[in-house]
Amino acid sequence: MKELVEILAKALVDNPDRVRVNMIEKDKSCIIELRVDPEDMGKVIGKQGRIARAIRTVVKAAATKSNKKVVVEII
């Protein structure tokens, strides 16, 4: 899951080497924190958060396999 967020983020930004993904696992959920270069913020959020929403949709789909609730946070 963490890997997936990393792949998606790196595919969208101009500075892929500045992408940092951190996963905090809990019992029934996990939080994935995504950090990108400040210049690339727009590329992972998008107008009206459209890109962020698409990333979350794909990650949510991937998470159904593990039965966990996944939250993707862009910091």
Next chain:
Amino acid sequence: MQAVEKTGRTVEEAVELGLSELGVAREEAEIEVIEQPSKGLLGLLGSRPAKVRITVKNSPSRRAREFLNSILKALNLTANMVITEKDQTISVDLEGEKLGILIGRRGETLDALQYLMNLSVNKNQENRKKLVLDIEGYRQRREETLKKLAHKLADKARQRGRSVVLEPMNSLERRIIHTALQGNEDITTFSEGEEPYRKIIITPKR
């Protein structure tokens, strides 16, 4: 850029070898024949194999393939990918087992993936391509379902003489319904509401 040099009895054989080693389709590669094969004397003396050089083009379809392959790998999924390019549109079709999770409810995940793929492939490009992603023929099936639904609900609107409100759909799906009912003289269709809850209303004309 990735490239290999291959030899084979015929040019064709050498090309095949190279393409399978690079794992790319013919359209995604540049093929250069370095040496034509020669049979030599009586097919024995001085025969020479064919030699080709194959270079992977950094084309949009190549980037699309790489993007999807990395995602499939991260999800432990395997799929057969067919990419066809026509004018400014690149269609990517995935076939394989367990790909249902990539379609999602009402194609929600499929649309998200398609959107991200478009952004990624067209990133910093002057010439933008339109990428259409389909999985297991979902879009085709969905289109047929929507057309049937459109005609059924149009009948309902006629019979009752009242408007019929459809559930919210995205613009592509609404378009399919509008188009399907366009030729009908006795009903009209229009959309109402704000995205993503915009929905179609079918009204009988009076």
